[in-house]
Amino acid sequence: MIVRSIGKKLKTKLIGRQIYYYEELGSTQELAIYLAENNSEAVNGTAILAERQERGRGRINSKWISPSGGIWLSIILKPNMPANKSPLLKFIAALAVCDTIAQNTGLESKVKWPNDILINHKKVCGILLDIATKGSSIEYAVIGIGINANVNIRKILPYIPDHKGNDVSVTSLKNELSGKYVNRPSFLKLLFERLEHYYCYLEKEDLGGVVILDQIKDRLDILNAVVTIQQKDKTIEGLVVGLGLDGSLVLKKNDGSLIEVLSGDTRSRVIKQQH
Incomplete structure (x- = not known):
């Protein structure tokens, strides 16, 4: 039906x-x-x-x-x-x-x-x-x-x-x-x-x-929010500023540098969000 x-x-x-x-x-x-x-x-x-x-x-x-x-x-x-x-x-x-x-x-x-x-x-x-x-x-x-x-x-x-x-x-x-x-x-x-x-x-x-x-x-529910990404062997914290061309999450760290976390990395997940 x-x-x-x-x-x-x-x-x-x-x-x-x-x-x-x-x-x-x-x-x-x-x-x-x-x-x-x-x-x-x-x-x-x-x-x-x-x-x-x-x-x-x-x-x-x-x-x-x-x-x-x-x-x-x-x-x-x-x-x-x-x-x-x-x-x-x-x-x-x-x-x-x-x-x-x-x-x-x-x-x-x-x-x-x-x-x-x-x-x-x-x-x-x-x-x-x-x-x-x-x-x-x-x-x-x-x-x-x-x-x-x-x-x-x-x-x-x-x-x-x-x-x-x-x-x-x-x-x-x-x-x-x-x-x-x-x-x-x-x-x-x-x-x-x-x-x-x-x-x-x-x-x-x-x-x-x-x-x-x-x-x-x-x-995105976390755009312009500070998040912590927990990966298998490390933790990354930063301000979410956008997405990379491959769909990665672009974070701005406390020192002003940018880091991309690949969306294809199945070990990554957002575990904390602050507003």
């Missing part, structure tokens, strides 16, 4: 034109990677959609809780662009999600670098990117998007480490809409359309990457 509802008025040429739909699946990301590598029928823009996931995956192989009511999907892309542009693919997904939330619900969202979407400082969406390259070309990319749409947050809270009482770091669209349900087929339709818009722009326009990064910068 959800697939038929999406396809009736979908205004895309690639994204979502082929959908694999499951009531329950181990992981949409795992299946999408398998199809990208082994199934020639998994064309550019193929989407894998599940009502529930048993092994939903977040960054650094963390578990992503995926109960009924959410939007759990992965999209196979075969970009015609150099491999050094690949880190920007997660940012076009972030812009597409933010646009869709705004247009479909009226809610304002922010981007938490490198790959989360926040509403009122609480996580509502996570984005995952897996890429296979050959030389300087991209063989395929799989963008995973998990959105707490109509999810009952109480089903997620037991899985959040150190969560205490009302100190909740996650939310859902339904929760932010005071209990109003989101029409998921309509939301997905718009999400596919916005994603294709940014994907084609990044692929075809010479300055597409610069424009995408400028829009992400405008939506």
Whole structure:
């Protein structure tokens, strides 16, 4: 039903034109990677959609809780662009999600670098990117998007480490809409359309990457804030002043020097923010 509802008025040429739909699946990301590598029928823009996931995956192989009511999907892309542009693919997904939330619900969202979407400082969406390259070309990319749409947050809270009482770091669209349900087929339709818009722009326009990064910068939740980045072997503190051309976070240190923290470094995370 959800697939038929999406396809009736979908205004895309690639994204979502082929959908694999499951009531329950181990992981949409795992299946999408398998199809990208082994199934020639998994064309550019193929989407894998599940009502529930048993092994939903977040960054650094963390578990992503995926109960009924959410939007759990992965999209196979075969970009015609150099491999050094690949880190920007997660940012076009972030812009597409933010646009869709705004247009479909009226809610304002922010981007938490490198790959989360926040509403009122609480996580509502996570984005995952897996890429296979050959030389300087991209063989395929799989963008995973998990959105707490109509999810009952109480089903997620037991899985959040150190969560205490009302100190909740996650939310859902339904929760932010005071209990109003989101029409998921309509939301997905718009999400596919916005994603294709940014994907084609990044692929075809010479300055597409610069424009995408400028829009992400405008939506960063930590722009002009002092943050501490914890990496595997060191801690970096500085004022967030922007993004590098590769999507890295640019920090200004106390001595005035600039340092770039790569968004592709999966060992990095923002652990403190001051205003």
